Amino acid sequence: MQPLLTIQGPEAALFWILAPLSVAAALGMLLVKKAVHSALLLAWVMITLAIFYIAQDAAFLGVVQVIVYTGAVMMLFLFILMLVGVDSSDSLTETITGLRPIAITAAVGLGGLLVSLLGRATLGREPIGLEIANSSGNVEGLAALLFSKYVWPFEVVSALLITAALGAMVLAHHQRTNPRPTQREQAISRFRSGSLAGAAGLPGPGVFARHNAVDVPALLPDGTPAPSSISATLKARGDVIDSSQFQLDNVDTTVVEEK
Amino acid sequence: MKNASLLLDDPGWIITLKALIVFVVCVVLTIMSVWGERRIVARMQMRVGPNRVGKFGLIQALADGVKLALKEDLIPAAADKVVFIIAPIISATAAFMAFAVMPLTGPVNFFGEETVMQLTDLPVGVLYVLAIASVGVYGIVLAGWSSGSTYPLLGGLRSSAQVISYEIAMGLSLVAVFIYSGSMSTSAIVQAQQETWWYGLVLFPSFVIYAISMVGETNRAPFDLAEAEGELVGGFHTEYSSLKFALFFLAEYVNIIAVSALATTLFLGGYHAIPGLGFTEQWLGGWFTLIWFFIKVLFFFFIFVWLRGTLPRLRYDQFMQFGWKVLIPVSLLWILVVATLRVISTTSQSRVVTFGFAGVVVLIVLGISTAFENSQNKRTSVVHPEPAAPDFAVPSLPSQITTINVSQQGGDRG
Numbered sequence: 001m002q003p004l005l006t007i008q009g010p011e012a013a014l015f016w017i018l019a020p021l022s023v024a025a026a027l028g029m030l031l032v033k034k035a036v037h038s039a040l041l042l043a044w045v046m047i048t049l050a051i052f053y054i055a056q057d058a059a060f061l062g063v064v065q066v067i068v069y070t071g072a073v074m075m076l077f078l079f080i081l082m083l084v085g086v087d088s089s090d091s092l093t094e095t096i097t098g099l100r101p102i103a104i105t106a107a108v109g110l111g112g113l114l115v116s117l118l119g120r121a122t123l124g125r126e127p128i129g130l131e132i133a134n135s136s137g138n139v140e141g142l143a144a145l146l147f148s149k150y151v152w153p154f155e156v157v158s159a160l161l162i163t164a165a166l167g168a169m170v171l172a173h174h175q176r177t178n179p180r181p182t183q184r185e186q187a188i189s190r191f192r193s194g195s196l197a198g199a200a201g202l203p204g205p206g207v208f209a210r211h212n213a214v215d216v217p218a219l220l221p222d223g224t225p226a227p228s229s230i231s232a233t234l235k236a237r238g239d240v241i242d243s244s245q246f247q248l249d250n251v252d253t254t255v256v257e258e259k
Numbered sequence: 260m261k262n263a264s265l266l267l268d269d270p271g272w273i274i275t276l277k278a279l280i281v282f283v284v285c286v287v288l289t290i291m292s293v294w295g296e297r298r299i300v301a302r303m304q305m306r307v308g309p310n311r312v313g314k315f316g317l318i319q320a321l322a323d324g325v326k327l328a329l330k331e332d333l334i335p336a337a338a339d340k341v342v343f344i345i346a347p348i349i350s351a352t353a354a355f356m357a358f359a360v361m362p363l364t365g366p367v368n369f370f371g372e373e374t375v376m377q378l379t380d381l382p383v384g385v386l387y388v389l390a391i392a393s394v395g396v397y398g399i400v401l402a403g404w405s406s407g408s409t410y411p412l413l414g415g416l417r418s419s420a421q422v423i424s425y426e427i428a429m430g431l432s433l434v435a436v437f438i439y440s441g442s443m444s445t446s447a448i449v450q451a452q453q454e455t456w457w458y459g460l461v462l463f464p465s466f467v468i469y470a471i472s473m474v475g476e477t478n479r480a481p482f483d484l485a486e487a488e489g490e491l492v493g494g495f496h497t498e499y500s501s502l503k504f505a506l507f508f509l510a511e512y513v514n515i516i517a518v519s520a521l522a523t524t525l526f527l528g529g530y531h532a533i534p535g536l537g538f539t540e541q542w543l544g545g546w547f548t549l550i551w552f553f554i555k556v557l558f559f560f561f562i563f564v565w566l567r568g569t570l571p572r573l574r575y576d577q578f579m580q581f582g583w584k585v586l587i588p589v590s591l592l593w594i595l596v597v598a599t600l601r602v603i604s605t606t607s608q609s610r611v612v613t614f615g616f617a618g619v620v621v622l623i624v625l626g627i628s629t630a631f632e633n634s635q636n637k638r639t640s641v642v643h644p645e646p647a648a649p650d651f652a653v654p655s656l657p658s659q660i661t662t663i664n665v666s667q668q669g670g671d672r673g
Contacts, residue, residue: 034339036342040401047394050390059381059382064386066393070393070394070396070397071393074393074396074419077400078416078419078420081416
């Protein structure tokens with residue numbers, strides 16, 4: 001029996017460089033604390049898998065893998081940012097006692113099962129049929145199968161996915177109780193509301209007197225500070241400088257003539 | 260596939276040399292296009308533009324590059340260091356990689372070896388470019404996240420949403436090209452266009468959709484919401500300086516050249532001469548095709564600059580609405596039409612069927628647009644209730660003014 005799964009030359013080099021990196025990234029994905037780092041490592045695993053696919057003459061699968069999974073991981077990334085928080089990291093306390101040993105046992109079991117199954121399927125056998133499958137070109141071969149023999153499952157899966165996407169939209173959608181005011185309506189209401197102070201837009205922060213920092217309220221023409229010129233976020237944080245020191249009455253305006 | 264067989268017997272040193280050439284061409288083109296952009300925009304704004312450093316200011320971009328590299332390299336304290344450093348590298352690498360599948364010339368003699376100027380010819384070449392582009396976005400998004408600052412984060416999020424939506428439109432616009440050429444390999448598409456007309460004419464709607472979405476995909480004005488200097492300071496690259504910023508800069512311009520090259524390849528006949536000038540392709544032993552290729556690429560680059568000099572930035576919600584509610588549905592419908600036409604023509608039906616189908620499609624489009632316009636008119640004619648007049652003095656609205664007093668004498672102001 002000749003040595004199994006012989007890969008020579010460049011492909012072997014590719015495999016022995018990328019495979020350890022891929023496995024390391026997969027382990028890192030589980031072990032790093034920050035959720036964003038996890039997502040990044042996941043993207044790297046997907047890309048290395050795509051490179052392996054391309055190296056094994058499945059060019060279409062490889063490229064589609066990159067297109068689909070980079071988009072998917074990007075979504076994951078956005079979920080992390082929007083639902084979990086920008087710099088969230090996992091807390092390592094066990095919320096349910098005994099969860100960790102159970103999880104590790106289950107993971108090792110599943111891994112062992114997969115390895116043994118794949119080993120049985122591949123070890124000691126010569127891979128055959130690749131030349132026949134790719135005889136009319138990789139893409140053409142796939143297309144011929146997808147649109148003849150497997151056209152029904154293909155369509156069913158696509159219908160399922162569309163239903164899922166529509167369902168997500170229906171669940172996330174909410175009806176406005178009143179229509180959104182247009183820019184024109186907003187402009188009219190600015191002029192017709194109680195005060196004309198905001199009609200020309202709010203004053204910018206800190207553009208008068210001696211400071212031009214964003215945390216200094218603007219001074220109105222009569223010398224009073226305009227609290228509406230400061231961003232609400234800064235106010236909520238308490239990062240606002242007391243503007244009384246810049247008020248016109250308090251500014252020393254005496255002129256000392258030089259002799 | 261003539262190109263593929265020509266590429267297959269390339270020895271290793273030619274492949275290495277070609278990779279080097281692609282890299283050098285991209286960098287040089289970036290430097291020259293920065294200069295070109297500044298000169299063209301200046302001309303459009305009635306200025307002169309850089310004209311001091313070197314002849315016509317040609318070395319200005321190089322001088323700026325050197326200055327950029329010598330600046331202090333800052334990493335903010337709040338930044339995620341590793342990701343902060345990786346992000347520009349991802350961006351720049353992905354930008355260069357897209358060029359590997361572009362056929363730059365027809366068959367030429369390259370140091371005694373008959374070959375084509377194309378690094379590799381994948382059967383899924385165009386999809387490969389899409390895949391690489393979607394990896395490149397990671398650079399921008401990660402830069403935004405890792406800077407640990409508000410404006411970059413907003414820029415990064417905008418960019419991810421933008422690229423995801425416009426990539427769909429871009430991918431759909433390419434489907435019509437695949438259907439017509441029967442291949443996803445760049446060189447085969449170029450060959451297929453030689454047999455019919457350029458797909459920019461045959462598949463004009465696809466061309467328009469691709470041209471719009473390629474501007475969206477490269478974050479260029481008027482779709483540069485990810486850096487929006489008026490709103491977000493610099494967007495995703497606000498915190499970057501020195502060489503890391505230079506990498507983003509490089510990536511942006513290489514990306515522009517890459518999408519322009521793809522547009523050239525898919526819609527303007529690639530490296531072939533414009534119809535009627537086919538004899539020029541034999542000049543310089545076939546190397547003249549390289550000149551044709553770059554003339555077309557630079558034409559697209561000029562359009563990019565023209566857009567930047569002309570159009571204001573879109574509002575974010577309008578931009579998203581345009582992508583999802585106009586570009587994607589239109590390209591889906593167009594694919595339906597193209598696929599049907601293709602089936603009709605390949606099953607060798609008579610011309611009458613083809614023209615009948617085209618006529619019906621045109622009628623449907625006209626009907627829909629008329630109905631749409633009517634509903635639009637109805638919507639605008641809805642009368643908004645006038646809000647009550649305020650209890651302080653306001654100038655009367657122009658519509659309420661009935662008489663205008665015009666003083667006939669010199670007036671009392673003296």
